[in-house]
Amino acid sequence: MAEYNPQAIEAKWQKRWEEARVFESEADPAKPKYYVLEMLPYPSGTLHMGHMRNYTIGDVVARVKRMRGFNVMHPMGWDAFGLPAENAAIKNNTHPRVWTNNNIVEFKRVLHLFGFSYDWRREISTCEPEYYRWNQWFFLRMLERGLAYRKKSRVNWCPKCATVLANEQVVNGGCWRHEDTPVEAKEIEQWFLKTTAYADQLLDDLQLLEGGWPERVITMQRNWIGKSHGAKVKFAVADVAGAEPIEVFTTRIDTVYGASALILAPNYPLVGKLLAGSPVEAEAQAKLAQIRQMSVKTADLAAAEKEGFFTGRYATNPFNGAQVPIWVGNFVLLEYGTGAIMAVPAHDQRDFEFASKYNLPKPIVVQPLAGEPLSAATQQEAYSEFGKSVNSGPYSGLETQAAIDKMAAEAEAKGFGRRETIFRLKDWGISRQRYWGTPIPVVYCAKDGLVPVPDAQLPVLLPANPKLTGMGESPLAATPEFVNTACPKCGGAARRETDTMDTFVDSSWYFYRYCDPQNDQAPYDSKKVGYWMPIDQYIGGITHAILHLLYSRFWCKVMRDLGLIQHSEPAARLFTQGMVLKGGTAMSKSKGNVVGAEEMARKFGCDTGRLYTLFAAPPEKDLEWSEQSIEGCARFLNRVFRLVDRHAGRLAGAPRAAADLATASEKERILLRKTHETLRRVTNDFETRWHFNSAIALIMELLNEIQAQEPLEEGVRPGVLQEALELVTLMLAPMVPHLAEELWEMLGHGNGLWTERWPDYNAELARAAEVEVAVQVNGRVRGRVRVAAGLGEEEVVARALEDAAIRGHVEGKRIVKRIVVPDKLVNLVVG
RNA sequence: GCCCGGGUGGCGGAAUGGCAGACGCUGAGGACUUAAAAUCCUCCGGGGAUUUUUCCUCAUGUGGGUUCGACUCCCACCCCGGGCACCA
Numbered sequence: 001m002a003e004y005n006p007q008a009i010e011a012k013w014q015k016r017w018e019e020a021r022v023f024e025s026e027a028d029p030a031k032p033k034y035y036v037l038e039m040l041p042y043p044s045g046t047l048h049m050g051h052m053r054n055y056t057i058g059d060v061v062a063r064v065k066r067m068r069g070f071n072v073m074h075p076m077g078w079d080a081f082g083l084p085a086e087n088a089a090i091k092n093n094t095h096p097r098v099w100t101n102n103n104i105v106e107f108k109r110v111l112h113l114f115g116f117s118y119d120w121r122r123e124i125s126t127c128e129p130e131y132y133r134w135n136q137w138f139f140l141r142m143l144e145r146g147l148a149y150r151k152k153s154r155v156n157w158c159p160k161c162a163t164v165l166a167n168e169q170v171v172n173g174g175c176w177r178h179e180d181t182p183v184e185a186k187e188i189e190q191w192f193l194k195t196t197a198y199a200d201q202l203l204d205d206l207q208l209l210e211g212g213w214p215e216r217v218i219t220m221q222r223n224w225i226g227k228s229h230g231a232k233v234k235f236a237v238a239d240v241a242g243a244e245p246i247e248v249f250t251t252r253i254d255t256v257y258g259a260s261a262l263i264l265a266p267n268y269p270l271v272g273k274l275l276a277g278s279p280v281e282a283e284a285q286a287k288l289a290q291i292r293q294m295s296v297k298t299a300d301l302a303a304a305e306k307e308g309f310f311t312g313r314y315a316t317n318p319f320n321g322a323q324v325p326i327w328v329g330n331f332v333l334l335e336y337g338t339g340a341i342m343a344v345p346a347h348d349q350r351d352f353e354f355a356s357k358y359n360l361p362k363p364i365v366v367q368p369l370a371g372e373p374l375s376a377a378t379q380q381e382a383y384s385e386f387g388k389s390v391n392s393g394p395y396s397g398l399e400t401q402a403a404i405d406k407m408a409a410e411a412e413a414k415g416f417g418r419r420e421t422i423f424r425l426k427d428w429g430i431s432r433q434r435y436w437g438t439p440i441p442v443v444y445c446a447k448d449g450l451v452p453v454p455d456a457q458l459p460v461l462l463p464a465n466p467k468l469t470g471m472g473e474s475p476l477a478a479t480p481e482f483v484n485t486a487c488p489k490c491g492g493a494a495r496r497e498t499d500t501m502d503t504f505v506d507s508s509w510y511f512y513r514y515c516d517p518q519n520d521q522a523p524y525d526s527k528k529v530g531y532w533m534p535i536d537q538y539i540g541g542i543t544h545a546i547l548h549l550l551y552s553r554f555w556c557k558v559m560r561d562l563g564l565i566q567h568s569e570p571a572a573r574l575f576t577q578g579m580v581l582k583g584g585t586a587m588s589k590s591k592g593n594v595v596g597a598e599e600m601a602r603k604f605g606c607d608t609g610r611l612y613t614l615f616a617a618p619p620e621k622d623l624e625w626s627e628q629s630i631e632g633c634a635r636f637l638n639r640v641f642r643l644v645d646r647h648a649g650r651l652a653g654a655p656r657a658a659a660d661l662a663t664a665s666e667k668e669r670i671l672l673r674k675t676h677e678t679l680r681r682v683t684n685d686f687e688t689r690w691h692f693n694s695a696i697a698l699i700m701e702l703l704n705e706i707q708a709q710e711p712l713e714e715g716v717r718p719g720v721l722q723e724a725l726e727l728v729t730l731m732l733a734p735m736v737p738h739l740a741e742e743l744w745e746m747l748g749h750g751n752g753l754w755t756e757r758w759p760d761y762n763a764e765l766a767r768a769a770e771v772e773v774a775v776q777v778n779g780r781v782r783g784r785v786r787v788a789a790g791l792g793e794e795e796v797v798a799r800a801l802e803d804a805a806i807r808g809h810v811e812g813k814r815i816v817k818r819i820v821v822p823d824k825l826v827n828l829v830v831g
Numbered sequence: 832g833c834c835c836g837g838g839u840g841g842c843g844g845a846a847u848g849g850c851a852g853a854c855g856c857u858g859a860g861g862a863c864u865u866a867a868a869a870u871c872c873u874c875c876g877g878g879g880a881u882u883u884u885u886c887c888u889c890a891u892g893u894g895g896g897u898u899c900g901a902c903u904c905c906c907a908c909c910c911c912g913g914g915c916a917c918c919a
Contacts, residue, residue, distance in 0.1 A: 629855070
């Protein structure tokens, strides 16, 4: 008797698959395609069970679709640029490339142990010039179209290291290397991509994703884009020479008669001019300095107390000519809207709090349509619902929507305002003052100014040997042979841009490159991409629900407008799988709770690991790692192996025979029925529900039933048993592919299971001859009767009434109503 | 504060308006064994009645509702997790 030896079996079949090039696929318009993709990993640390779960889900989908006859593309690659490589390099005095490549080799080795069905010929690594050159190419196209531009923007600056810090390098407001040094905000010129130019499309096209993407991801994106309809209104500044009018954005222009102040963001450009020569200049300057000192982190701002001060200046309300004081407030954001608001304390909670603290008036200009009217004397909180305008000059008496429309129209007609729709979404800042990323392909020439690097000179290569110290302006700026170049236009001395790109650029379009990874003439061939894209099923963590997916959607639309592709959305379906936890938290090196994938595979075999991650929880939920549960899975696979091993000799590859029921023995009928019923339900779990855990439970049940019929040598013909065992094997194949191949061979097949199609269940066999019908009286189960399947309503009720227990509940009462669910249940309602 | 998820035995979880707890884990008992491991068998939500066999009853976060029938649908509330958050 043979033993189940997972490691030997796994190595054997991985080799066969590779030799037969089973997972390689080419674009072929004659075949239906299926593109399944897992989010590409950042290669660092150990490959753990969290990764494995992600890839296992994708692999099951890929294998099911192959068995369904699709031309499946299932690629893998590396998100290889990024800060950790650079940090490691500084710390260990190695090169980021060496560190990264070592990690890739290691990751790849472990992935191979798992037999994932990747087409490795399509592998890409985003840190290779062959890849990042196309980041540069896209950047230049965006630059041509005005979608890439430079502006001053705030960064985290460590004065001690004299360097820019990434957000994750800011720890408790200090530098990660010495927390006692507070991080400063510094404005420097940075590159941006104009995601806002696509704000409306990014929002509207979400509807194309309804049904294919998780609802909550769509909601998160919608909130992130944050479209809001309103109006901008200009307030002229009184008594300050040369002061521009202050423009505010409001969604409630109908409350403008209730404005008791304008409030500017602390860094609003006009603030300096307003304060100069103001009657309260000295104290205002002091207060401003104090507010600017306050925490840099926006997260703290939300919790912080509202602070502000009066500038000593006034502006004129264009609707009624009223003079309203101009204040500065810490809760007003320069980045959103116009950086200035009109404060209407009676109808906005934030303004209400601010006005309460600083004793500003709170005039009521909207009254509820029903219920108790508001009164200034008793108002405890802002009333921000719609209602009816009051104390609003000619607009008094209008309901809110009408007032908004009319007042916006008036503002437009008189030229002091206009309707406007604004977005929370900001342009995408892609500049990083780092080495390990894609160089931004522009040069600065004293004569010609900013000059794009011509396509023919791409890629702009990273210098091979940078000085990485973590100090100073940026590693590229400190590398003269990189910085000093010739101007592409005039040939004179010029200076290269030394910023590199955010790594989200790399991951925004990598799945297009998979379609045509070797192309050295273009980022990809549009024909190939036209065949494979969009992604049919994208699988990854919820952590990327916003940024990665939003940037990918943006990139897609830009490429469409460049004429490279036809579609507008990169992924038709998205699945966000849960995390693998140990001790209640996600596995991470710092917590020391990592279960390494390799360690697991050596101990149990990768098929067992795959089965466990699929069985222990539904794929969208978090999964708590349990060594005991995985042993249960190992036990199950052992049982399957032994069952097939025990009978394979006798079956000797007997042709499958779904013997007709008329001549079948009792055992055979049970086997055939259970097998086909299981196949029916497993097919449904795979195709429409993604309930891998219950599919496995069903197969376990089937196995229990088969074993309950032992000895199978008696009363079961080889063909019938062959049928049952083959279907078990085929059902398991997408989940535990190595074991399934081995079983397939043991069952007498020389062809390799990978050539097999997913089997169809036989409805005739799946149907039971006899069924047990639950009998309820007034909705409570009081008995069960066995009847022939498909028995008519009258007969079933008659049979139910023959049951003594049922009669006991019904006797002496009148049956008012009866409900019959065929083959399942009878409910007798008695009065 | 707003927006999503979720709440079922000792545990992971199953049940697409129709027998709640499938399947697995843990635990208990038994078989095999000199013994152990492995394997196999039986039992395993609470309370009550019945010595048996079985029956009744409560139970899917809480309280209502719809329905012949609710873990499932509706309303209100509680708790847990996540996302966003002075967004004007």
